[in-house]
Structures are given as C-alpha cells and as structure tokens.
Amino acid sequence: MIPVSLEPRVIAFTCTYCAYAAAETAGVSKLQYPPHIYIIRLPCSGMFRSYYVFKALYNGFDSVLWGGCHPPYDCHFINGNYKARVRAALLKSYLNQLGFEDDRFRLEWIAAGEADRFASIAKEIVKKATSLPRLRFLDNSEVVSEWL
C-alpha cells in the first residue's frame, strides 16, 4: 500500500538550459516557494515520454510539471521543445480520457531568466495539487502494474 501523507507532492522535470537554470536563479535570488516540489534535471525537454509522467503519478506524486525552453528559438538543442509540445499534447488528451484531472500534468515554457516565473509556477502548482484528491490506484491488480 502506498502510504498516504497529508501534503501534496509535485515533481518537476526541467531542461538544463532553461527551466532548470530558472530554478537555480530563483535560488540565487532567494525567491521562496513551498518545499513540496522536487526538481529533476534532464538535458532537454525533448526527452519527454509519457512514461515519466505515468510513473510519477503512479508512485504517488499529485502533479507533474514539465519545463522547457520557449519556442521558437530558445531550445539549446534546436527544437526539443517542439517535440515535447507535441508529445505532451497527446498525453494530455489521453490523461483526460483516463480520468485524470487537468491539473495533474502541466507543460510550461520557462526561460533561463524567468526565475520569478518559476517560483510563481511552483507556488501555483503546489497550491492546485493541494486541492486535488489523492490518487488511488488499484495497486494490488496485476493488470495495472504490468501495464505501467
């Protein structure tokens, strides 16, 4: 049984050159946001696969944020952000069909200089996650575990 705690948990997958840089700059600028958000650094938002999102939600995260560079030109790897956008759009519609609320997954473009934006998105996403019900998976069902 996955333990249920009272506080929301949010995971943010960020791209090294933009979203993660913004997160670090937020730190340097001492902007404050709630501690319930964990940041994982990937080279590029183009590494997006729905697996990461599903895995996070299944393991107990309430909400997933995917951060990348602003289209059209900011992506350090040319157009990884476009790849993320397309795949995220597919995922979003699929998540809706599966019954997940809209706030469970969010794709955001955060430029390296937008530290305050990162902080405000972090605050917002944690706040929204607080109002979301805890996800309950049929974790003792073999079918569900195998699929994920």
Added chain:
Amino acid sequence: MVRLTLFTGCFTLVKQVAVEASILSVLKYFNIELVVPRSVNCCGFAFRSVYPSLSLYLTGRLLASLYDAESSGILALCNGCYLMLREAIHRLRENPRQLEFVRSYLREEGLDLRSIPRIVHPIELFHDMIGIEVLRGISRGGQDRNTVIATHYGCHALRPSTIPSFDNPLNPSKMERIIEALGFRTRDYPERLDCCGAVLLASNPSLAMKMAYSKISGTARWGFQLLVTTCPYCFEMLDSRQEAVMQMFGDEPKLPVMLLTQLIGLQIGLSEGSVALNLNLSPVDRVLPYILRR
C-alpha cells in the same frame, strides 16, 4: 445563360446614362441576363471618410437587399461602388463587431446578411466571364489594326491592394487583353495608373481638374488615338469635362475617350445611338473611322 444583378450606382442614374445604356445593349448580344433590383440605396462612398460606420451600413444594406440566390453576382458599374462592396465584404468578414452592428440595423427592416455575393467588375465580366476567345470572335475586321488605345482602369477598381480585386494592382493586364482581342493595339504608358481626379471634386475642385489635365495631356503625348474606361466618374472627368479641363490650362480637347462597352458595342456592329455615343463630349469623331467595322 449567366444571370447578374445590376447595380448602377447613383452617378450613372443621375448623369452618366451612357454607362448603363451601353452595357445593357452589349450584354444582350452575349446572352447575359441582367436583373434590375427593386430597391437600392447609395453605396456610401461619399461618407467613407467622414462617417465610416454609416457608409459601412449603407454598403451592408446593399449586400443584403441585392442578394439573389439565383444570380451569379452583383455587377457594379461604378468603380467607387465596386470598391465599397468588396471592401465591406472584407471588413465584415474580419470584424465580428462591425458585422453585428450592421446586422442589428438591417434586422429592423427585416433584412439580413446571409451569403456573400460575388462582386463583378465590368472588366472582369468581359475578361473572365465572357472570355477572351468570345471577344476575339466578335471582331471580324474592318477596323484599323494599328489604332493604339490607352486603357484606364481607375483607382478604385484595383486599389487598395490589401483588398482582393480582379487583377494585379501594380501591373494589371486584363483590360489590355480585351483591347487586343478586339483587334487593336495597346501599350503601357507612365500615366496608366494615374488618378482622374474625380474623387476630389467635392473637396478640392481645382486640384481635381489639375489631375484630370495631367492625366489627359500626359496620355495624349504618347500618341494614343483613344482612351477607354469603365467608370462613370472617370468618364465624367476624362470625357464630359475634357473641354473645361483643357481650357483651364490653356489647351484644347485632344484625346477621344470612350467607355469600354461603347468600344465593344461598336465592334459588335451596334449603332452609335444604341451605345449612346452621342453623349460623349470628347472628340470621338476623330477616331471613329479607325475603329468602326465597315
């Protein structure tokens, strides 16, 4: 059998009757049915700059009341009306607020804007709908093929270039092809796209006359034997007022001017009377021997 709704516009009804008379005579020959609408109003051109919403309403009312499901479009004889109609379509399409504004007034009369009619210019009618091959067929010789004719489209037929029209605003060619199909020669000339000045008659008449002088004398010096146009306002300046214009600048009338439909009518073999050639005030007699079919 093509069916078009005829919109003459104010000026043709009030003064330039040759515009309507000649096109009615000519289109009978081409088997085009012209439907005369029961209720019309001014297209609103006169208020364009002083009261734009009123002029848009007036044009919108025309689009609503002239709409006829069985007609292929509205044939606008005057360039100003042609501009108002196509511009209104463009604006009402782009701006839902303006569309709602116009419709709310129309509803008071029991009218509505449903479908968008095609707005047809006379040059478009002859070049695109009747076709160059047909025009080539009517010309059975007898005219002097060395006659050089100047074309005058008029400003509002093609401009502003942001609103779609029937030809390239910077370098139109459809009227030239009509002239050539009829068996005459034509050339580009520097003053070809110049304005006749009619639009300034109300606010600055002396400048209007100066522009007409510039156009007529400029064209004449290139050796053209005739100038043709379709618009009643252009015809007013270049034909009806040519004598006054030229005298104002110490010159004399020197350029025969006709309506395109008059030229086509003469080629078909219609009488001078049926194309109202007697109403032309420019020296058309000089050019008749060259263009009439013998």
Added chain:
Amino acid sequence: MGRVAVFLCHCGTNIAGVIDIQRVAEEIRKISGVAIVQDSRFLCSTDGIESMVDSIRSSGVDRVVVAACSFRTHEPLFQNALRRAGLNPYLLELVNVRELCSWVHEKEREKATEKAVKMIRAAIAKIQGNQPLERRKLPVIPAALVIGGGIAGIRAALDIADAGFTVYLVEKEPSIGGNMARLDKTFPTLDCSICILGPLMNAVAQHPNIKLLTYSEVLSIEGRVGEFSIKILRKPRYVREDLCKGCLICIAKCPAKADDEFNMGLSHRKAIYIQYPQAVPRIPAIDPSTCFYFQKGICRACEKLCPTGAIDFSQRGEVVEVKVGAIVVATGFEEYTASQIYEYGYGRYPNVITGLQLERLVSSYGPTGGRLTVPRIDREPRRIAIVNCAGSRDERHLPYCCRVGCMASLKHAWYIKHLIPDAEVFIFADEIRASGKGFEEFYRRVRLLPGVYIVKGRASEVRGNPDGTVSVMAYDPALGHGISINTDLVVLEVGIVASRSTESVRNILKLGVVAQGGFLLELHPKLNPIETAVDGIYICGAVAGPKDIPETVAQASAAASKVVSLLSRGYIETQPYTARVNSELCSGCRICVTACEYGAIRIVEKGGRSVASVDEALCKGCGACVGSCPSRAIEIPNLGLDQIEAMIAEIVR
C-alpha cells in the same frame, strides 16, 4: 550494488543555516550501500577537496554523492577530485541542496531538511545505475574547405593557409574575386577596388597551401566535424590548365556573342572568355551554350589560334573528393531583382540601372571603358537621380536595411561628379546611414560637392517621358510638396540578398536560413555570429547578412581563427553523454533517426537485423531520441529510465 560515499557541504550558513546537516547525516547513514557520510564547512575549499579525496581512497567506495551547490559552480572541481582519488569522474552525483532547497525554503527548516534527505536518497538510488563514461578523442584532419572565392573566402583561405593548413578554395565562377571585383572604388577611402583585391587574389593563387578550384561546385558533403568528405565537381573549361599561358589570343577571334554576366548584362562577351582582365586564374573558359562549335559544330577558331594547343573540346567534368576537418561558407550576396519593384521602371526604361551596373559603367575595364553614358542611348547624362532603399525596408520586397546602400549612393554621387563635373546629382533617401569609420566625414565631403542634392524622401515612382528622359517623383519635406525631377539616368541602390548558390549549398550542409533574403543562420546573433548549428561549419561575409567590406573581412578572419583553433588542436572530444542503442531491443523502426536534429543516428546491419547506431562525434546528448523510442531501446547513460524511476520511488517513500 556499489558502495557510496556521501559528502554534505555546509556552505558556511548557506545550507547549514536552514538544513540540519547532522540530522541529514544521521538519516543517510541508515541507507544500505552508504559506506561513509562526511560533512564539511566548505567542500570546495582546498581542505574540503583534500579531505574528500582522502576519504574516497580510504573508504574504498566506488561512487560518490555530493550534497552542495549547483553543478554549474563546482561540478568540474568535484569530478577532478574523483579522478585524483582514482574514480571515473562520471560516477558522481551532485545534489543541489542550496539553490533548490536551503535558499528557497528559508522559513521552513523542518520541511527543507526532510526534502534534502529525500533529494540525497534519490541521488543515491540513481547513482547505483551510473556507469563510468569517457570522452573520446577523435582526430581532426588538418585541412579546410572554403566555399566561395569572394573577398570573404579569399581572406579566410589566406588566414588558414598562413597558419600552415591545407585549404581547398572552391569558386563556381571561372575566376575568384566575387562582387568586390565589380566595384570601381570602395567607400570611404575611394581605394581602387581591384587594386587592393588583386594582390590578395594573387596571394591565393600562389600560396603553397591553397588548392584553388575555380569553375567548380560542391556536390555533396558527408561526415562530421574533424572529418568531412566532400565531392567537388570541376566543370570543364575545355582549356587545359597545364598548357594555357594566359595569352588570350583565343578570345580575340571568337565569333560568338553572349551576355556578359560580369558586366551585369551591359555588354557582350565571347563564348571563350575570362571574366575581367585581372582574373585569377588567367585561364579562359568556353561556355558551351553559346560556343559555335558546341552548338553548330563549326568554327574552332580558338583551337587553331592557340600557340600551346591548350584548347581541348573533349575535356570532361571531373569529380574530386577531398577530406577536411572544417568548412567555411562564404558564398556572398547578389542584388535583389530590381524589376520586381514595378514603379521604379527597371527593365521598362533603359536609363534605369542598379548600383552595381553603375560600378561597371564607371570602371576602366567595364563595358564603356570608364565613360559614363546612358546604356543603349549612349549619351552622357547631365542630371542623374540616385534612388536609395530600392526594395529595402519595404514589406512588399525586403523588410531589412541593406546596410551598404547609403554609403554606396554617396560614392556613386562622387563618381558622377568626378567623371562629369557639370552633372547634377539628386539622391532620394529617407536619411543617410553613415555609421562606420570615416563614413560621416565622407558624407560631408560628398554633400558639399556643388550640384549634389539630397532629397529627404524616398522616390515614389520613376516614369518615362517621350523624349527619353525619366522623371523621378518624391515628396520633399523641405519644400512641403511633391516634386518631379526630370533626369537622364536613374541609379537604383537595390537591396541585397544571399547569392542564389547559397540555396543549394545550404541544403547540402543542412544549415538554417533566414526567411527574408536567404541569409545563412548563425548559432547566436549576438555571441556567436560565425558558428552554425552544425559543428565544424562556419559562415562569414555577406552570406550571413548584409554588410560592407571591413565587416566581411573581420568575419572572414574570425572564421579562419575558429578553423585554425580546431585544426591545430588536432582532435575533438566527444561529450560523454552520448545515446546508446540496445540492439536487442531495437526494432529498426527509424523513429529516432528522424527525431535527431543532428543526424547522429543511422541504421546499420547487426547480426542480420537493421538496428540504430549512434555516431558519438555528432550526438549532443539531448535525449530527443530517448523520448521518441517506442521500444525503450535507446538511452543516455547515467540518465536511464530505470534510474529516473528509482529516483521517483525514493522521493515518495
């Protein structure tokens, strides 16, 4: 399972002031696999590093987690510590508990401490899956290719060759020199253009390290930075270069005539020709489309006249293959099609010409030998209009400023006054842009010439008159009304675009272009105007954007310097995070091949199956392929899916 050493940094009070380091250490010690946990006031200090190295050595751990600051600040430092301690530097995980924890949760110490513990636990779970990584060194061929033989290509080639490297300079015309050879003089110094260009052209021809391939075109390019394989087509001149002595007798008797492209259509040339007297190499070429022998099978006068028997009608094109380490693209510019600007009458009136055509008319080796006459009318003009910004700064044509037109118009006014002292020159321009060194002074000098007038308004129209003159109309704000000036000759300072050969070159090289003008795209407009998105390919000169000669030369030397830096280092280092394919899982579906923007993935045969394979030198480690693979067959080492899974599981435990 690996043995992990965990180092916690206090960072003074930056971390320790919010996070309870001792509690963290206590929690982390409980984790199995953690051999030692050590904290330090400033890990990055000399003491801190020394102690880290010692601890690693003595504890016998094989991987290290450091909880401290950003990877941007000290990752290399810590990686070096691992190296010194005998460990592969990529068996390190740096957890940022400063920027991402202590600094942003200052008021919530309890929660921040808890979060720090979780972050470190996640890193420990992740590092179990880390593998040692290497940066491979790949050799760089000590040679370069320069595409384009104008002033940019010439300067770049000379600089690279002077540094001791072989340069292949490919030029599609029979002679190098480009547009600069067309100019009579250069602004603002009024140097004779060919006089300053000629010596450079000769230097190129004689340089032992430069292999000059004129009348040639690039067909294909393969490979990667450090090792490009290039196929070049050497078009047949039908003249043997080893026998031709450049006496040019063959040209004198040729009966055929063709439009002279070098003179911008203002004169004719023969079918056998050199572009201009100072051409390098001084070897004629035969244009088969106009040559009487090729077209009708007759003549062969050149062959009969040649004293060395150098004419060879049977010559064929030849494809040569060269291998280089770096490529410089310098294919230059051309004038925008002036006839597109209908209202200026170019093409409709013979007395409307472009700026480059004026340069040819006043040039001593131009169609009139330097006499300024109106083309086809052959009359000396008395009143000349110069129309600036023809097609430039205009949404209907080119939205950008051509950068050289204003200075060119002043130079042209000077030419005219110099050749026809009584002439009147009217320049029509919104303003005169004179921003370079000596430019404003030159503007003053020209403005003060008697008979030079500058109308502060763009020309609206050019129209012809029956007497053969043309009138230029404009609104003159000084007078407050429109004016029309009757002139004998109108010179249009037409906008410039990238030369038409740029399109095929950029397709071969897979470079990006700017939509308007077709200029090649640099890596960064401010900080990296020379490199492109493709490693090893550099751009310089007008092909990268409109610019004048000093800027072109500066960029050419910049490109050369980057090339020399690459070639002299002699090797490139691959970055360690290159994607790897598990061929057991790979189905050869090719989705990753398309996903890779750098063309780093190919399909190869392996064990009878088609599977993907990654070229380490091209892979940038972005992970686009990882995201796209439906079989999870491709991954970036130390960033594996199962590692991320492990991190996720640890955080929520």
